[in-house]
Amino acid sequence: MAHAFHAAGGNRLDTAHLYCDGDNERAVGQWINKRGLRDEIVILGNGAHNSRDRKRVTPYDIQSDLHDSLARSKVDSIDLYLLHKDDPEKPVGPIVETRHAAKEAGQIDAYDGVSVSGPAGEGARLVPRERRHAICLVRSGRGLLQRPLPSRQP
Secondary structure, X not given: OHHHHHHOOOOEEEEEOOHHHHHHHHHHHHHHHHHOOOOOOEEEEEEOOOOOOOXXXXXXXXXXXXXXXXXXXXXXXXXXXXXXXXXXXXXXXXXXXXXXXXXXXXXXXXXXXXXXXXXXXXXXXHOOHHHOOOEEEEEEOOEEEEEEOOOXXX
């Protein structure tokens, strides 16, 4: 199925730490690496999804999920890394700093807000400051949507 997707021009694959207990990332990585397609495929990664036991939007969980995702997929970096959901009870600074450090370390090429759709502007606080005027990527049941970020006070 992945071959037909790519042959039809598809080039973005959505992966996540929690999808199929990591088998999604393993399968995507194996497919990309076996065919030498890393430069042609955009990997959209997701992490820090809350568990039944606790909220996981923490610097530790973001970094842990990212390390697991890279190891499972056997790629050097993830093209765009999102969080599954925001946790407004957590301070935003450490969350953004953790993803920025991962970008600086070459683990991810870009990061943005959250991947789960919700109320307008959900996760906008997690968008890097230099992108707050731009676009928030949100995943719906039908794929990626782009919508302008709500206006915010500086």
